[in-house]
Amino acid sequence: AAVILALVACFTVAGRDAPGRILAALHPALVPPAAAAAPALRAWITPPAYTRLPPVFLRAETPAVSVPAGSHLTVSLTGVSDTPSLLLDNAQQPFRALDAASFQAERDLTASGRLAVVSEGNTLGHWKVTAIPDRPPVVAWATTPGRAPGSQQIRLPWMVEDDYGIVSLQAEVRIQARPDAP
Secondary structure, X not given: OHHHHHHHHHHHXXXXXXXXXXXXXXXXXXXXXXXXXXXXXXXXXXXXXXHOOOOEEEOOOOOEEEEEOOEEEEEEEEOOOOOOEEEEOOEEEEOEEEEOOEEEEEEEEOOOEEEEEEEOOEEEEEEEEEEEOOOOOEEEEOOOOEEXXXXXXXXXXXXXXXXXXXXXXXXXXXXXXXXXXX
């Protein structure tokens, strides 16, 4: 009697949803297993600090990049089971394991070449990387240095250029008659 009374109470509380709930209890819907996540590749190049340039993120839609020589490449790959490889002009470098499905590789880029990330026989990403060499700064006299007209001051009209900017320039002047004088 108690079971019947409980069923009547349940039907009353459930209202119009009662038949659907009973059917769901007798025939549960099995959720299909989640699909395996695709490998996630993240790659970026950090230019040398003196350039004051931001990192360059490597994306599939940008197959060619130009960066200063000496930039630092970092590649992170998750969602694979075998150790991937980093190829730079067919020179192979294995990734280091961070955990069972995460790997990372790093290297300095001193020369141009074709960069590729290969895992389980598949190329997951490839880029043409151009390493731009740093040109030395150019310092020259804009006009001949010497005494300023009508004054005892010395004039040093210098000009300086560099591909990534100038932080400072220093000149040292010595008296010709006393070269060892401070």
